Amino acid sequence: MKLTDSVLRSFRVAKVFRENSDKINCFDFSPNGETVISSSDDDSIVLYDCQEGKVVALSMSPVDDTFISGSLDKTIRLWDLRSPNCQGLMHLQGKPVCSFDPEGLIFAAGVNSEMVKLYDLRSFDKGPFATFKMQYDRTCEWTGLKFSNDGKLILISTNGSFIRLIDAFKGVVMHTFGGYANSKAVTLEASFTPDSQFIMIGSEDGKIHVWNGESGIKVAVLDGKHTGPITCLQFNPKFMTFASACSNMAFWLPTIDD
Numbered sequence: 001m002k003l004t005d006s007v008l009r010s011f012r013v014a015k016v017f018r019e020n021s022d023k024i025n026c027f028d029f030s031p032n033g034e035t036v037i038s039s040s041d042d043d044s045i046v047l048y049d050c051q052e053g054k055v056v057a058l059s060m061s062p063v064d065d066t067f068i069s070g071s072l073d074k075t076i077r078l079w080d081l082r083s084p085n086c087q088g089l090m091h092l093q094g095k096p097v098c099s100f101d102p103e104g105l106i107f108a109a110g111v112n113s114e115m116v117k118l119y120d121l122r123s124f125d126k127g128p129f130a131t132f133k134m135q136y137d138r139t140c141e142w143t144g145l146k147f148s149n150d151g152k153l154i155l156i157s158t159n160g161s162f163i164r165l166i167d168a169f170k171g172v173v174m175h176t177f178g179g180y181a182n183s184k185a186v187t188l189e190a191s192f193t194p195d196s197q198f199i200m201i202g203s204e205d206g207k208i209h210v211w212n213g214e215s216g217i218k219v220a221v222l223d224g225k226h227t228g229p230i231t232c233l234q235f236n237p238k239f240m241t242f243a244s245a246c247s248n249m250a251f252w253l254p255t256i257d258d
Contacts, residue, residue, distance in 0.1 A: 001240050001254070003195055003198060005212065005219040005220070006256065007240075008210050008219055008220045010254045010255045011220075011222055011252045011253065011254050011255070012252065012253065012255050013225070013251070014241070014251050014253040016251075017046075017248065017249045018247075018248050019046050020040040020046070020247050020248070020249075021042045021247070022042035023228065023231060023246065024038050024040045024231065024232055024245035024248075024249060025041055025231065025232070026232060027039070027232050027243065027245060028234065029234055029236050029243075031237060033237050033238025036048040038232075040247075048249065048251075066079060066087070066104075068107055069098075070097055070109070071096075072095055074091060074092050074093065074094060074095060074096070075089060075091055076092065076098050076107075077089050078121075090119075090124060093112065094112030094113075095112070096109045097109070097110040097145050099145040099147055100121075100147070101168075102147055102148075102150070102151045105120065105121055105122070106120060106121065108147070108154060109128075109145075110142045110156065113137070113142040113158075114133065114134050115133055116131070116132040116156075116166070117130070117132075130171070132170075134156075134166075134171075134173070137160065139160050140185065141160075142157065143157045143158055143159050144156075144157035144187075144189060145157075146192060147168060148192045148213075149194055149195070149196050149237075151168060152196070153167065153174065153192070154166050154167075154168045155190055155191075157187075157188065157190040157201070159186060159187050161178055161180065161182045162176050163176070163178075164176050165199060165213060174216075177199060177209075177211050177218075179209065179218065180201060180207070181203040181204045181207070182229075184229075186229045186231065188202050188203065188204075188229065188230065188231060188233075189201070189232045189234070190233070191233050191235060191242075192213070192235070193235045194236075196213065197212065197213055197214070198210055198211065198212060198219070199211045200233055200235065200242070201230075201233060202226070202230020202231065202232075202244055203230060204229040205229075206223065206224060206225060206226030206228070206229070206230060206246070207221055207222065208221070208222040208223075208224065208230060208233065209221055222252070224250045226250065228246035228247060229246060230245065231245065231246060232245040233245070240254060241253050
């Protein structure tokens with residue numbers, strides 16, 4: 001099945017899990033799309049099986065992988081899960097948000113909610129190879145960066161009522177998306193669909209807003225009956241399903257074939 005405007009509008013909640021007593025603050029699909037792992041403010045980590053619907057509680061699963069972290073101490077650190085020690089450290093001029101590109105060779109750092117810096121992972125200690133200056137908005141802060149799967153776009157999430165889509169090579173703002181509820185400055189996760197064609201974000205009223213990334217037109221508003229703000233939202237990388245979370249985790253499926 002191919003993702004189209006009509007297919008996106010047809011998505012409905014297929015299953016809701018109520019394993020948590022507090023807000024789900026982060027989740028991620030495995031690369032093969034078969035599992036989702038989530039963490040919550042209730043200090044639990046839950047693994048969901050997307051194919052069988054089983055739920056397994058975990059403390060932590062060691063994965064042979066590197067990751068980067070941005071901190072309030074104005075640093076970005078490079079880590080390897082096989083080592084307890086930081087593999088690299090970079091000092092910045094402000095609180096950063098960061099993201100790897102799809103190839104894992106480049107990462108982007110958003111600094112002070114006004115600047116995107118691109119680094120080569122193999123030589124990031126030499127500084128950024130590109131810097132994009134954005135218009136600063138005093139009403140909100142950047143809360144996340146994401147590359148599209150084709151590596152051509154970067155999505156900037158904020159704790160305000162808009163998100164921005166920029167060209168990953170030129171730093172030009174392609175679209176600014178708004179019109180969703182976020183009056184309490186909640187950190188809401190925005191995501192691309194796997195084909196890089198659509199952008200999705202939840203809202204404080206439990207609805208999900210979807211735009212066409214090329215035209216900038218809003219193509220769907222989906223209501224999952226969430227009991228709180230949708231703080232986490234991701235599309236499955238392999239299968240035609242996505243997940244959204246407040247303190248509950250909802251899995252969505254399309255109701256038409258296209």
